[in-house]
Amino acid sequence: MDSLVPQTSEPDDENESLAYIEEGGLERYFNREISWLGFNERVIEEAQNSSHPLLERLRFLSISGNNLDEFFMVRFAGLVGQFRQNIEERSADGLTASQQLQAIATQSNILTSNQQKVWDQLATALAEQDIYVLSATELDEANDAWLKQHFMDQIFPVLTPQALDPAHPFPFIPNKGLSLVFDLVRQSDSQRIRELVMIPSGLPRFIRMPGKTATYVSVESVIQCYSAQIFPGYDVTNSGLFRIIRDSDIEVEEEAEDLVRYFRSAIKRRRRGDVIRLEMSADLSEPVVAMLREHLLTDGATESRIDGLVGIGDLDLLVEEDRPDIKFTPYSPRFPERIRDHGGDCFAAIRDKDILVHHPYESFEVVIEFLRQAAADPDVVAIKQTLYRAGKQSAVIRALIDAAEAGKSVTAVVELKARFDEEQNLLWASALERAGVQVVYGFIEWKTHAKISLVVRKEQEGYRTYCHFGTGNYHPVTAKIYTDLSFFTADPKAARDAAQLFNYITGYVEPEKLEMISMSPRYMRSDLMDLIDREIANERAGKPGMIWAKMNSLVDPALIEKLYAASNAGVEIDLVIRGICCLRPGVPGMSDHIRVKSVVGRFLEHSRIWAFGNGRDLPNDGAALYISSADWMPRNLDRRVEYMMPITNATVHDQILDQVMVANLIDDEQSWELNPDGSYTRVKPSDKPFNLHRYFMTNPSLSGRGKSLTKSTAVPRLSLRRRKKKV
Numbered sequence: 029m030d031s032l033v034p035q036t037s038e039p040d041d042e043n044e045s046l047a048y049i050e051e052g053g054l055e056r057y058f059n060r061e062i063s064w065l066g067f068n069e070r071v072i073e074e075a076q077n078s079s080h081p082l083l084e085r086l087r088f089l090s091i092s093g094n095n096l097d098e099f100f101m102v103r104f105a106g107l108v109g110q111f112r113q114n115i116e117e118r119s120a121d122g123l124t125a126s127q128q129l130q131a132i133a134t135q136s137n138i139l140t141s142n143q144q145k146v147w148d149q150l151a152t153a154l155a156e157q158d159i160y161v162l163s164a165t166e167l168d169e170a171n172d173a174w175l176k177q178h179f180m181d182q183i184f185p186v187l188t189p190q191a192l193d194p195a196h197p198f199p200f201i202p203n204k205g206l207s208l209v210f211d212l213v214r215q216s217d218s219q220r221i222r223e224l225v226m227i228p229s230g231l232p233r234f235i236r237m238p239g240k241t242a243t244y245v246s247v248e249s250v251i252q253c254y255s256a257q258i259f260p261g262y263d264v265t266n267s268g269l270f271r272i273i274r275d276s277d278i279e280v281e282e283e284a285e286d287l288v289r290y291f292r293s294a295i296k297r298r299r300r301g302d303v304i305r306l307e308m309s310a311d312l313s314e315p316v317v318a319m320l321r322e323h324l325l326t327d328g329a330t331e332s333r334i335d336g337l338v339g340i341g342d343l344d345l346l347v348e349e350d351r352p353d354i355k356f357t358p359y360s361p362r363f364p365e366r367i368r369d370h371g372g373d374c375f376a377a378i379r380d381k382d383i384l385v386h387h388p389y390e391s392f393e394v395v396i397e398f399l400r401q402a403a404a405d406p407d408v409v410a411i412k413q414t415l416y417r418a419g420k421q422s423a424v425i426r427a428l429i430d431a432a433e434a435g436k437s438v439t440a441v442v443e444l445k446a447r448f449d450e451e452q453n454l455l456w457a458s459a460l461e462r463a464g465v466q467v468v469y470g471f472i473e474w475k476t477h478a479k480i481s482l483v484v485r486k487e488q489e490g491y492r493t494y495c496h497f498g499t500g501n502y503h504p505v506t507a508k509i510y511t512d513l514s515f516f517t518a519d520p521k522a523a524r525d526a527a528q529l530f531n532y533i534t535g536y537v538e539p540e541k542l543e544m545i546s547m548s549p550r551y552m553r554s555d556l557m558d559l560i561d562r563e564i565a566n567e568r569a570g571k572p573g574m575i576w577a578k579m580n581s582l583v584d585p586a587l588i589e590k591l592y593a594a595s596n597a598g599v600e601i602d603l604v605i606r607g608i609c610c611l612r613p614g615v616p617g618m619s620d621h622i623r624v625k626s627v628v629g630r631f632l633e634h635s636r637i638w639a640f641g642n643g644r645d646l647p648n649d650g651a652a653l654y655i656s657s658a659d660w661m662p663r664n665l666d667r668r669v670e671y672m673m674p675i676t677n678a679t680v681h682d683q684i685l686d687q688v689m690v691a692n693l694i695d696d697e698q699s700w701e702l703n704p705d706g707s708y709t710r711v712k713p714s715d716k717p718f719n720l721h722r723y724f725m726t727n728p729s730l731s732g733r734g735k736s737l738t739k740s741t742a743v744p745r746l747s748l749r750r751r752k753k754k755v
Contacts, residue, residue: 056592056618057121057610058706060583061103061128065135067607068095070628070700070708072139075146079697082157082354083347084630086150092143093341096136097204097273100305100330104132105275108304108328120585120610133330140307144336147343154346157354159242161234161346164253167245171237175245179254183231187251189258192222198323199224203274203301206233206339208251209316212262222316223259225251233342242349246337268312269338270320275301303329310335356630359725361391361508364732374398375405375485378494378516382677384731385514386688387500388631389724392507395481395514396423398496402483403431409491410437410484412530414476417501418456424502425456429463438465441533443476468534470669474549476533477668478657482526493523497545497673499635499655510634511721513655513688515673515680519544522673533669548658548670553586555672556660559640559652560590564597566643573599574641574651576689580634581608583661595621604692605702606633614704626708629698630721637689638672653681683730691720 074080075089110117110125118124123131151161164175190199192209201207206227213220227247235250237243248269255264303324308317310333317333325331337343352358366383370376374397377383385394400423402408411431418424432438442457457467470476479498484491500512521543528539529547538550546555560575567573575594582588582603588611595601601622603611613622627633636656644650658670675681697719700708 056612057585057588058612059119059121059123059128059131060608060610061099061107061132062135063608063610063706064099064103065132065139066706066708067626067628068092068099069139069142070626071095072142072146073710074628074698075150080630081356082150082153083349083351084354084356086154086343087347089143089146089150090341090344090347092139093339093343096139097341100136100273101203101276104129104330105277105301105304107132108275108302111328112326120583129328129330136330137332140332140334140340143340144334147337147340157351159244159346159349159351161244161246163249164245165249167237167243171243174238175235175250176254178235179250180257183247183250184254184257186228186231187225187258189223189225192224192319199226201226201272201303201324202229203276204271204339205229206248206269206271208248208267208269209312209320210255210259210264211266211313211316212259213265215261215263220265221262222319225258227251232345233339234345242351244346266311266313266316268316269309270312271307271338272303272324273305273307275304277301302326305329306331307338308333309338359388361388361393362728362732363391364394364729366732367394367397372397374401374516375483375494375518379492379518382519382680382731383516384680384683384729385516386683386724386729386732387510387512387514388508389511390729390732392504392514395496395498395502395507396427396504398483398494398516399424399427399481400430402485402494403427403434403436405485407486408436408483409486410439410482412439412441412480412482412527413502414441414443414478414480414533415453415456415502416443416475416477416479417503417506418453419503419505420452422456422502423504425459428460428465432460432464439468439530439534440465441468441470441476441530444469470533471536473667475663475668477664478529478547478671480526480529480671482523482530492518493520493527494518495522495526497522497526497655497657497671499637499657510632513635513637513684515655515675517677529669529671544674546672548665548668552658552670552672553665556587556638556665557590559638560587560594560599562642563599563640564594566641567594567598569643571643572641573597573643574639575599575601576603576637576639576685576693577601577660578604578633578635578637578689578692579659580606580636581659581661583608583610583659584665585610587660587665591622592618595619602693604633604689609702612704612706613702619704624702625693625711626700626702627692627695627698627720628700629719633692635688637684639685639689651681651685653685655684677731679731687724687730691718691723694718695720697722 071088071092075085077085107125107128111129115125119128154161167175190196208225210223212223231247233247234244235247252267306320306324308320364383364385367374367377402411411428413428428438428440440460442453444453461467479501481496483494485494495517497515498512500507500510522545525542525545528542531537532539546552563573563575582605591601591611599621603624604627605624606626609624611624613619613624636658638654638656640652642650642652653675654672655675656670656672658664658672664670675684695718696711696713697717699711701711702708
C-alpha cells in the first residue's frame with residue numbers, strides 16, 4: 029500500500045525541534061489522530077473476539093470501516109487543508125500537519141490491512157454457518173442463470189458506461205462512490221478503449237441469491253461477470269474497482285448573514301469536496317492507477333491498494349441476515365417503574381423525587397413520554413428543547429409539533445452544525461416552523477451541544493418547571509445502542525439555570541450567576557480546574573485526593589497538565605476514556621498515579637461522569653459528582669454550549685457512582701488499559717469476570733425502580749479506599 033502524502037521534512041532548526049520535547053510536547057501527549065486510529069483498532073479487535081456472536085463480530089468490522097471513512101472525511105481532510113495552506117501550527121504533541129498526515133497514512137494502511145485479514149477470517153467462519161459471500165463467477169449453473177436475468181432486469185438498466193479518453197472529460201465521482209474501470213479490446217479490429225462504470229448508490233452492495241442457503245454476491249463482481257452484456261463485441265483485458273473519499277467538513281463563516289441559506293449552499297458544495305483518499309483494488313493495472321492519480325488526487329491526499337474487499341463498511345448489509353442464533357440475544361429495555369408507580373404520570377414522579385434513567389438498559393421511551401405528556405397536558409404552558417441529532421424518524425419532533433399545534437409556547441434550538449446531520453436538521457427545522465415552533469439556530473461560531481428539555485407547567489402552587497438533562501442525543505435509534513444517562517428534576521435552582529442557558533442561546537443574554545449547573549464556553553473550564561485544584565489541596569493537607577472520570581475523549585492540553593499536576597501531588601486518578609486519549613498515564617514523575625482504561629463492547633459507552641473525592645476516604649460518602657454533555661476537549665470547553673450538572677440526590681448519586689462508575693472501573697471482560705507508550709492491552713478477566721453491559725442488562729437501577737426495589741442491588745464494590753500504584 030502506497031501513500032501520496034509528502035515526505036516529512038526535517039526541522040530547519042534542530043533547537044526548534046528540541047524545544048517541543050523540553051516543553052513537553054512529544055513526551056507529554058499522544059497525538060490525537062493516532063489515538064483515534066488506536067480506538068478503531070480496538071473496534072477491529074472486537075470483530076475477532078470469539079465471545080461475540082459471529083454476525084455481531086461482522087458488525088464491529090463494518091463499524092470500523094464506517095468510522096475510518098468519517099475520520100478521513102473530517103479529521104484527515106482538515107490536516108490536508110492545513111498542509112495545502114502551509115499552516116505551520118503544530119499539534120499538542122509537536123507535529124506539523126505534514127508529519128501528522130504521514131503518520132496517519134502509515135497507520136491507516138496498517139489498519140486497512142488488518143481489516144482485510146479479519147474479513148478473510150470472518151468469511152471462512154460465515155461459510156461454516158452456511159452464509160456464503162462469493163464472486164459471481166463461483167456460482168453453479170442454476171444460480172448463474174437467475175443472476176444473469178437479475179442483472180439484465182435490475183442492474184443493467186441503471187448502469188451508464190463512460191469512455192475515458194481525451195474527447196471525454198473525467199466524470200465526477202460522488203463521495204464514497206464505487207466505480208469499475210474496464211480496459212477493452214474491440215474484437216473486430218483490436219482497438220483498445222477504456223471505460224468507467226459508476227455503481228449507483230441505490231444498488232445494494234450485496235445481492236442475496238434465492239433459496240434457503242444464504243449466498244451473497246457483490247454487485248461489482250456481478251457487473252464484471254456480465255460485462256459482455258454492457259460491452260458487446262469487446263474483450264476485457266483488465267478490470268478493477270476503486271472508491272474515493274471526499275473532504276466533507278463544513279466550515280462556518282462568521283460573516284454568514286443567513287445561517288440556513290449558508291448551510292443549504294454548503295451541503296451542496298460538500299458533495300463536490302476535494303478527494304482526499306483513493307482506495308483501489310489490487311487487480312487494477314498500473315496504467316489505470318496512474319490515470320486515477322492524475323485525475324483525482326492532489327497534494328496531501330492519500331491512496332491505498334486493497335487486496336480484498338474495497339469499502340469494508342458495506343458489510344453491515346450482511347448483518348441483517350435473519351440468523352438470531354449468531355447475533356446478540358435481543359434485549360428489551362425496562363421502563364422505569366417509578367413512573368408506573370405514579371400511574372404513568374411523568375410529572376408526578378419527577379415532582380416526588382429526582383429520577384435517573386440509564387440508557388439503553390432503561391427505555392428512551394420515558395424521554396419521549398415526558399415530551400408527549402407535556403404536549404397533551406393542558407396545564408403545560410411552555411416547552412424548550414435543544415436538538416443536536418434527532419434522527420430521521422423522530423418522536424421528539426412529533427411531540428414538539430403536537431405541542432405547538434395545541435397552542436403551547438414551544439422553542440426548539442436546532443443545531444445546524446451537527447456534522448452529517450445538517451441536512452436532516454434543516455428538514456426538521458422547516459417542519460417545526462410550519463407547526464408554529466419558534467426555531468432558533470444558536471451561535472454562528474459555536475455549536476449547541478447541551479442536551480436539555482424544559483417544561484413549564486401551571487400547578488396549584490404556581491408555575492413549576494420540569495427539566496431533563498441528558499448525556500446523549502434525543503435520538504431514539506442511537507439510544508438503543510449508546511450508554512447514556514437521563515436526569516429528570518423539578519429542582520427550582522436547576523430550572524432557573526436551564527432557563528438562563530436557553531436565554532443565552534436564544535438571546536445571547538449571558539448568565540451572571542448560575543446556582544447549580546456550570547456551562548461552557550463561559551465557566552466550565554475554570555470550574556473543572558478548581559475541582560482538580562481542590563483535590564490537590566486535599567492531598568497536600570493530608571486528606572485523600574481522588575478523581576474518577578468517564579468520557580469519550582480527553583484531548584485538552586490544559587486539563588491534561590492539571591491532571592499531571594494532581595498526580596504529582598499524589599491524587600489518585602482513574603479515567604475511563606472510550607476513544608481518544610492524549611494523556612500519557614503511568615509515566616514516573618509525571619503521571620504515576622493516573623490509570624486510563626477504555627471499554628469497547630456490545631454497547632457504545634457514551635455517558636460523561638466526573639467524580640471528585642472531596643477529601644473523603646470513600647468517594648461515595650460526599651464525593652462531588654457531575655454528569656455532563658461535554659468531553660474534555662478544547663471544542664467542548666471553548667467552542668460549544670455544554671452543561672455539567674451536580675448530582676445531590678442521594679439515591680441518584682449512589683446509582684451513578686456506586687453502580688455506573690464502579691461497574692466501568694471493575695469491568696474486565698471488555699476493557700483495555702492504556703500503556704505509557706500509547707499501546708493498549710486487553711484486560712485479562714479474573715476468576716470471576718465482570719461484564720458491565722451484561723450486569724446492567726440483568727440488574728435493576730436504583731432511582732428508577734420505585735416500590736419494586738426491595739433489596740440492595742449495587743454492583744460488587746471496589747475497595748474505594750485509595751489505590752496507591754505500586755512502583
